[in-house]
Amino acid sequence: MNYWLPTPRRTVNALAGAAIMVVSFWVTPSLAGDPFRPSNPRNIGDKTEAAFESIFKQGDYKTAKDYLQQAEASEGTDPLIYAMLAAIAYTERELETLNTYATKTRTTAEQLITSDPLRGNLYTAVGHFLEGTYNFEKEGPVRALSKLQKVFQYIDAAKDIDGTDPELNLLTGHMDLMLAVNVPFADPADAINKLETHGYPKYLAYRGIAVAYRDLKKYNQAMDYVERALAMTPDNP
Template identity: 50%
Template sequence: MTKWFSAPQAIVFARVTKLAQTTFAAAIAFNLGMNPTLAGDPFRRNAPHEIGDKTEAAFKAVFQKGNYQEAERYLNQAISSEPNEPLAYAMKASLAYANKDLTSLDTYSKKTLETGQKLIEKDPLRGNLYTAVGNFLEGATMITREGAGGAAQALSRLRQVYQYLDKAEAVSANDPEVNLIRGYMDLLLAVNLPFSNPDEAIQRLENNAAPKYLADRGIALGYRDLKNYSQALEYANRALKGTSDNPELYYLKAQILHAQGKRDNNRELIKEAIANFDTALSKKSQLPTSLVQQIESERNNANNRLKSFS
């Protein structure tokens, strides 16, 4: 399903870029039950693709532990020892975005695109997939650097994103890596576009994406943005079962509880939200500074709302 976009939807692209670290960082994951004869395919138990031990370790640091400092160290090693793996560059770009490092965002977005294109001949599925990711990241860079002035170029990139996603899906429509990344993208766009139906994206994540905890996290994000808080909470709790050490998931759960508590004027939900914000902040030393500031701000808002009940 190729999607075409018009200029007013530049705002949507800007919203999506604000979730770049979750989209590309979170749209690329791993699990521990891998074929030991290959260097880390995080998605497939059958017919695995080779990725790389250092890249895999970086993903483990982010998606199980939520430890960005540890991930950065592994990624620096990956770029040296696994220079042809676009996944490593996509993660570096995501970390640069989180750290508001525009120069590195630009550099690693280009490297993601370049290595994705080079991989197409050897591995058409992942090559086309990361060519799509690279185009998305370059679009994010344009919006970040130029704001509304970069909208036209960014939208052109977004068209290319879906063209290459279609090519990757044509190789294997049920591939878990393809469905994870495309499911995140489709859902993030669907919840921000009027008259869009997010059900297809949710089903893609539910039925064909892997690893499961990261698919559940994406669905929780989608339901949160759709203001379906009971469903969002259910999927956030599912994701926590697989990654209970990740502070970002407690932050997500806190956001859901706070929003539901505001809507329902429910003091107990606000209290539970604050407890989850605090759990996330207990590991703030391993999170990007900008993310910590955002969590602290939302925690303060929740606390002020709790005081209003007195």
């Protein structure tokens, strides 16, 4: 993976931001509980699906947390549950809770590798992302940097399985965009194309592209993608 890495602080800021952006933006599922794949969906549990809708369709975080706690008890083999709980903890600045669920994301994902190698590797990378975010918040960039090699290792493993997978491209597209707008000389064009071509659901891909164009000060393009996202999810608060 050819990532150009500048100073430790800027790199960790970009990667931590990407991780939180991605796990915080998951939205209403489209088919069989899977918000990422319009065909050949993975089986995501009903409570996890309900949590998606509560957060991102109704904007009801309290109900979403209730659903996620139920999902943890009955559908707890999916690392997505713990990534969502970690993201909520981060937004609420509950760093120890973030750390707990970051580790559960990683360990659950490691167990998933044997049955679903793509998602297992992908969420193992997310778990390392989130643990690195905790390390950055508590100790600064030096320790957090030790997580980067692991993140890229597991993302590359997922890419080797299916480089066109929508869930994978949504995550790595957002990550690449965060790097591109925070790192000098990085080109966001490939990341924008990745989200446009392979990212799903589309309204989430469009939100990422809108943020990228906003940060690049290309406001007309940003508003275009804002309008596209709003057209698909007009009731999202």
